[in-house]
Amino acid sequence: MSVVVKPRLPVAVRIATAIVVAILFLYVIPFMIPNYLVSQFATVLVFAIAIVGINLVTGYGGAITLGHAAFVALGSYTTAILTVRYGWNPYATIPVAAALSWIAGWCLGFPALRLQGLYLALGTLVLSITVPPVLKRFDAFTGGVQGLNVGNPAPPASVPLDESQWIYFVSLAIAAVLYVVARRILSGPLRRALVAARDNQLVAAVMGVNRARLTTATFAMSSLYAGVAGSLYAMIVGFVSPDTFNVMMSLSLFVGAVVGGITSLSGAFIGAMFIQFVPIWASDIDVSLGGLVFGGALILTLVLIPAGVGGLAERWYLRACARLGWTEAAATETAIEASTRGAQHEAT
Amino acid sequence: MTALLQVRNVGIEFGGVRALQDVSFDVDPGTICGLIGPNGAGKTTLFNAISRVYAVSRGTIHFDNRDITALPADRIIGLGIARTLQNVGLFGALSVTENVLLGAHHRLKPGFINTIFGRGAVVDIAQIEAEARDILRDLGLAGVADHLAGGLPFGTLKRIELARALISLPRLLMLDEPANGLSHGEVDELSDVILRVRRQYKLTVLLVEHHMRMLMRISDRVVVLENGIKIADGTPQDVKADPNVAAAYLGAVT
Numbered sequence: 001m002s003v004v005v006k007p008r009l010p011v012a013v014r015i016a017t018a019i020v021v022a023i024l025f026l027y028v029i030p031f032m033i034p035n036y037l038v039s040q041f042a043t044v045l046v047f048a049i050a051i052v053g054i055n056l057v058t059g060y061g062g063a064i065t066l067g068h069a070a071f072v073a074l075g076s077y078t079t080a081i082l083t084v085r086y087g088w089n090p091y092a093t094i095p096v097a098a099a100l101s102w103i104a105g106w107c108l109g110f111p112a113l114r115l116q117g118l119y120l121a122l123g124t125l126v127l128s129i130t131v132p133p134v135l136k137r138f139d140a141f142t143g144g145v146q147g148l149n150v151g152n153p154a155p156p157a158s159v160p161l162d163e164s165q166w167i168y169f170v171s172l173a174i175a176a177v178l179y180v181v182a183r184r185i186l187s188g189p190l191r192r193a194l195v196a197a198r199d200n201q202l203v204a205a206v207m208g209v210n211r212a213r214l215t216t217a218t219f220a221m222s223s224l225y226a227g228v229a230g231s232l233y234a235m236i237v238g239f240v241s242p243d244t245f246n247v248m249m250s251l252s253l254f255v256g257a258v259v260g261g262i263t264s265l266s267g268a269f270i271g272a273m274f275i276q277f278v279p280i281w282a283s284d285i286d287v288s289l290g291g292l293v294f295g296g297a298l299i300l301t302l303v304l305i306p307a308g309v310g311g312l313a314e315r316w317y318l319r320a321c322a323r324l325g326w327t328e329a330a331a332t333e334t335a336i337e338a339s340t341r342g343a344q345h346e347a348t
Numbered sequence: 349m350t351a352l353l354q355v356r357n358v359g360i361e362f363g364g365v366r367a368l369q370d371v372s373f374d375v376d377p378g379t380i381c382g383l384i385g386p387n388g389a390g391k392t393t394l395f396n397a398i399s400r401v402y403a404v405s406r407g408t409i410h411f412d413n414r415d416i417t418a419l420p421a422d423r424i425i426g427l428g429i430a431r432t433l434q435n436v437g438l439f440g441a442l443s444v445t446e447n448v449l450l451g452a453h454h455r456l457k458p459g460f461i462n463t464i465f466g467r468g469a470v471v472d473i474a475q476i477e478a479e480a481r482d483i484l485r486d487l488g489l490a491g492v493a494d495h496l497a498g499g500l501p502f503g504t505l506k507r508i509e510l511a512r513a514l515i516s517l518p519r520l521l522m523l524d525e526p527a528n529g530l531s532h533g534e535v536d537e538l539s540d541v542i543l544r545v546r547r548q549y550k551l552t553v554l555l556v557e558h559h560m561r562m563l564m565r566i567s568d569r570v571v572v573l574e575n576g577i578k579i580a581d582g583t584p585q586d587v588k589a590d591p592n593v594a595a596a597y598l599g600a601v602t
Contacts, residue, residue, distance in 0.1 A: 004443040004494045181464050188473060189458035192450045195441055203437035205421035206399055208454035208516075217460055 006328040007321040025172060030165045039164035040276060042236045045171040046229045047272035051257045052182050052265055053225025058254075059263035060186065061218040062198030064117065067124030068253050070131045071101045071223040073245035075230025080148040080240040081141060090153045094174070094231045101227025102220050109219030114212070128250040135242035147241030150234045171232050178225060182265055185221070194218065259301050260310045267310015274301075274309075350413060352377040352552050353398070353520055358407035360393055360576075367393045368576045370407070375520070375569075380546065380553040382567030382584070384560070386596060389573040391556045392434055395524055398554075399431050400424050411520065426454040430518035432509040434525050434556075440498025444489060444508055447497050448480045451512035476515070483511045487541065502529045510541070514549060521551045527559040535559055539566050564588065572596065 009017070029041050050072055057063050075097035082088040082096065108127070115123050135142045142148065155166035185191075196204040197211040204211055234240050252275045260271025274297075282293030305312045321327055351374030360368040368390045375381045383391050396402040398409055400421040408417045411427060419427075430451065438447050455476060484493050487507050492500060497508060506526055513521055523542070527535045539562050546553055557563040563570065564584040572580040572587060574596040580587050587593055 002496050002499065004496055006494070184464050185460060188463065189449070189453065189456045190460070190463045192442060192446050193453055193458060196439055196450055196453075199439050199441060200437060202401060203433065203439075205401065206425065206431060206433070206437065207450050207512075208422050208425040209450075210420075210422045221460055 005318040005322045007318060007326055008328050009321070009326050013326070030161075030168050035162065035164055038168050039236055042164065042168040042171045043233070044269070044272045044276045045168070045175040046232045046236060047253065047256060047275055048268045049171075049175050049178055049232070050226045050229035050253050051260060051268040051271050052178060053222035053229070054253060054257040055260075055262060055265055055268060056182060056185065056225070057215075057219050057222035058257060060191065060194040060198060061215050061222070063215060063219065064121040064254075065124040065219075065222070066121050066247075066250050066254055067127035068222075068226045069128045069245045069247070069249035070124075071104065071226035072230035072233065072249065072253075073131050073135065073242075074101045074104055074223075075227030076234040076240045076245065077135065077142060077148075077230075078227070079231040079234040080143075080150045083150055084143075084148045085141070090150070090235055091170075094228060097227045097231035098224050101230070102224040104227075105220030105223025106216060109216040109223070112219070125247065125250070128245070128247050132242040132246050135245075142242070143240075145242065147239055150238050150240060152238045153235050167232075167236050171236070174228060174232065178228065179265065179268075182225075186265070255298060259298065259308055261308025261312070261314070264308055264310030264314055266314070267308050270309045270313075351375055352412060353554065354408075354410040355394075355398070356408045356410070358394070358397060358409060359405050360390075360397055360402055361405045366576055368397065368573075371573070371576070371578050372407075373571045373578065373581055375552055375554055377519075377552050378546075378550070379568040380542070380555060380566055382563040382570040383554060383556045383573065384558070384563060384570060384587075385573035388575070390576040391573055392524060393576075394573070395431060395522055395554075395556060398424075398522065399429065425451075425516050425518075428517065428519035429522065430513035430516045430520070431522035432506070432513055432524055432526060434528065436502070436505045436509055438497040438505055438508060438512075440496060442497060443493070444495050444497055444500070445477075445480055445484065445493045447508055448484060448511045448515055449476065451515040452476045452480070454516065480511075480515055483514050487511050503531075503534050506530070506538075507541075510545070514545060518549075519552060520554060521545075521549075522554045522556075524556045525558060526555070527557055527562055535562050538562070542566060 030038055033041075050068055054065065054068060057065055078097040078100050079090060079093040082093045083090050112120060112123050136144050139145070152163045152167060154163060155161045159166065161169065186194075193204070193209045193214055196207060197209050197214050201211055237244075256271035256275040257268070258271070259274045260267030260269070278297050279290060279294050282297070283290035285293055301309070307315065353375040355374070356372050358368055358371045359366065371390075371394065373381075383394065385391050393402060397404050400416065400419055400423075404417055408415055410416065411429060414427070416424065416427065439450070442450070456473065481490070481493070484490050487510060489504070489507055489511060492504060497505065500508070506529075510523070510526070526542070527538055530538060542553065542555070543566055545551060555563065555567065567584055570580070570582065570584050570587040571578060572590070572593050579592045579596060580590045582590070
């Protein structure tokens, strides 16, 4: 029998943690490391946003999706087309990208989520296979194979940051907001309904959970995350082209979600680091062995920590909280015995 | 006084198998109606028909004078019909309290927009959480409130399911073999709990149970099914004296 630990950190510990996290994200990453790495960390944040979306739809919605690159592409091309063809301010395209991918998520989720398990995985896989050719076909609009040159948005004149630092901070702010939103979604009634619909459809229906509607809404929300990620991605890279958003990107994002922990939101950042840096390090070790090292690292992670890095970290965190007594008043063993007293009494 | 639940000529078929044939009965408000029959008689099928998990091939089901025969399953609990499941339908990944709160899903109506902006809920979440605590305490489950439901003893799980049904504010409570797997002492305790919650929450109860002593003790009326057909319907005394019922349970004597 396991008690659910509800951590409650002492104020001093909470402040200390906040300071460490703030120093790391607001000072060490943007100011202490080489410039090219800063923009890579901006990409990590963007991947983390997309992975949080996968956490929602796969971790809690129970639907395996291998098509997230399609929604990332939608977000990227929304930003690219609006800025390049219509001269929009790039930041103003972010909400448009979010709205369009949310709507696309509803439209595609509605038929797609009637598919179960592997069929859904295949369906979404086909979606991400379809995207690059479609983008190439409508070249008058999308720039075809050549892609579109978005350019990196310049920081406002009054802000003493270079382009990569600026886009890093923009991504950080948006990632933080979307992280908090996801935390809210996964607190309380909605999380219970999602877990119920994921783990037992029949009982969920008996409890009044409309599974089809709930999972479609989750899919749409997850697409919104991917779309925002795509919009930011276009600004970081400064360039969009069809083959960026291929099946490999979908698979890579899914791998990131699994390595970080499929139900772990904090793991999303770790998963994003994994898919951003491990392939680079792997090809540094040996160019021809790059894929092998990446695959090996993935298999090792899955074998050693199936709950993902984030899942493992959360378990350690809860255990530490329990040991240190940093919890809301938890049930004692005597109380548990009292609740089962009748049964034991009869057994003796 | 019209019946709260009216089952009329209900038939259910799975492929060629007739699970229920032409079953009709009423459940009057405030009463406890027992549903018995040998294994495979169609008791749980009937439960699933009323909670709309199974499609009804023929006949109608009315609840509170409303035809619910074609409603989707997820609308039923909101009308005031709550049920427990034969093999316990709790979620091992959720704590006991969360499992109970799931029973209030239709009262909270959580949507993404409401949840993100923390407003718009029909009922105050804190109020429902307080209700959950009260119900858990009432059923002697306060000590396990923060446990994951997975791994708790069966008798405890049965009571958690009852708590989850109660928080949905039902008018009709359907219990599918609540005494299954309980010891003698626990069965007596359970009978008292059912009688108590019926009074306390002003419930009508439909009860499937193999435990004959308990069922006969607390039911106002008993419906007997055999092979998907209703063979008897009356007070516990009438049903006990009915030769058809004895035949169904002990084999034909004629």
